[in-house]
Amino acid sequence: MTEPQAGAAASAQxxxxxxxxxxxxxxxxxxWEAQTYDEKWSISFDDRCTSIVRDRFLRVLESSPVPGESVPFGRVLELGAGTGFFSLNLKLAGLVEDVHVSDLSPGMVEAARTNAERLGFTIEGQVxxxxxxxxxxxxxxxxxxxAVIHHIPDVEAALREVLRVLRPGGRFVIAGEPTTIGHWYARHLGRLTWEVATRVTRLPFLATKWAREQAELDESSRAAALEAVVDLHTFDPAELAGTARRAGAERVGTATEELLSAFAGWPIRTFEYAVADSALGFRWATFAYRTWTTLMRVDSALDAVVPQKFFYNVGVTGVKPHPTPR
Ligand SMILES: C[S@@+](CC[C@H](N)C(=O)[O-])C[C@H]1O[C@@H](n2cnc3c(N)ncnc32)[C@H](O)[C@@H]1O
Known part of the structure; x- marks a missing residue:
């Protein structure tokens, strides 16, 4: 594989x-996504995202508590770090110290380095x-x-690599992966919202304010088609735990989140892509964010009664065993 340069447009070849x-x-x-990724996913490095990341990380970590484990964690590696959403916000939250980001995409590693510099952090980055x-x-x-292992062809091989680079007793925390059932309902809700929103906003008396330019709609459709090529897996939480154990991890735990919040969140996000930017203002953004955070709290309560496989996101954690004395 020849690696294209960061940010370079892909040739037809x-x-x-x-x-x-x-x-x-x-x-x-x-x-290609690296330049606009933070904007697309509303990623920021402030209280809002730091609190989302802290909660998501601790939820997975606490699914398998390890007595005497010391926080903050010292030397930390992020796989498929993208623009640094997870590890840079973990650093802002005071949960990790020495951050190393890695990603298959040179453009993403560069974007993560730029974000770290803006925050005044010194980090190591590697493709x-x-x-x-x-x-x-x-x-x-x-x-x-x-949100990385669903892109990796051989998830068990990647987890074996994770365990190799961890010190004995060290642990991995992987979060934000799509469940199989969650992905199914998110995709259907997204498609339905897209069809309805793009048709309704083309009606003559709405089009001037609400319709998005056709060229932008075409670009979103192409991005969705490409996404289908790079999204390789969805996960059943129990099977994911089995994969982690087969890779060699002990103390494996899984945690899930987003049920009602995913049912609201996917139509809201798709609607935002489907209509003109200028049609939605600050009040919409506040409404969307408040709806999502309120439903996330309801989802936390539902966690005790609804089976994990119905939630949208799954995370998995595990520990590298100490060598057995001979
Ligand atoms: C959906 S993005 C998530 C980025 C970031 N972790 C986040 O949550 O915002 C998936 C990332 O995984 C990276 N990726 C895909 N396959 C990979 C692989 N085999 N090894 C390392 N990174 C990979 C992509 O380049 C991309 O940056």
Missing amino acids: DVERAWGDNKLAQVLYHD ADAESLPYDDDSFDLVVGH
């Missing part, structure tokens, strides 16, 4: 080859495939990942 080379497709798609990490054995206290 690259795109042609990407159909037969999923890793190249991942690099091209995520390099790396999670299936073959360029780090020494036993060299990290914690490995984290967020």
Whole structure:
């Protein structure tokens, strides 16, 4: 695989080859996404996202408590770090110290470095495939990942690599992965919202204010088609725990989140893509965020009674065993 340069537009030849080379497709798609990724996913490095990331991380961590574990974690690696949403916000939350970000996409590593610089953090960044990490054995206290393993062809191989680079007793926390059932309802809700919103906003008496330019709609449709190429897996929480155990982890735990919040969140997000930017203002943004946070609280209560597989997001944690004395 030849790696395109960060931020470079993919040539027609690259795109042609990407159909037969999923890793190249991942690099091209995520390099292209890197410039606008934070805006697309409303990513920020402030109280709002720090609190989302802290809660998400602790929820997965606490699904398998380890007595005497010391926080903050010292040397920390993030896989598929993107623009640094997870590890930079974990650092802002005071949960991690020495951050190393890695990603298959050079454009994403560059974006994460830029975000870290803006925050005044010194971090290490490296282009790396999670299936073959360029780090020494036993060299990290914690490995984290967020919304990444569903892009990796061999998840068990990646988890074996994670365990290799962790010190004995070190742990991994991977969060924000789509469940199989969650992905199914999110996709259907998204499609329905897109169809209704794009048709209704084309009605003559609404179009001037609400309709998005056709070129922008076409670009969103193309992005959705590409997303289908790079999104490789969805997970059943119990099966994901089994994969982590087969890779060699002990003390494996899983945690899930977003049920009602996903039922509201996907239509809201799709609606935002489907209509003109100028049609939605600050009041809409406040309404959308408040709705999502309120439903997230309801979801936390539902966690005790609804089986994990029905939630939208799953996270998994595990610990690298100490070598057994001979
Ligand atoms: C959906 S983005 C998530 C980014 C970031 N973790 C976040 O939550 O915002 C998935 C990231 O995984 C990266 N990725 C895909 N396949 C990978 C692989 N085999 N090894 C490492 N990173 C990979 C992509 O380049 C992309 O940056």
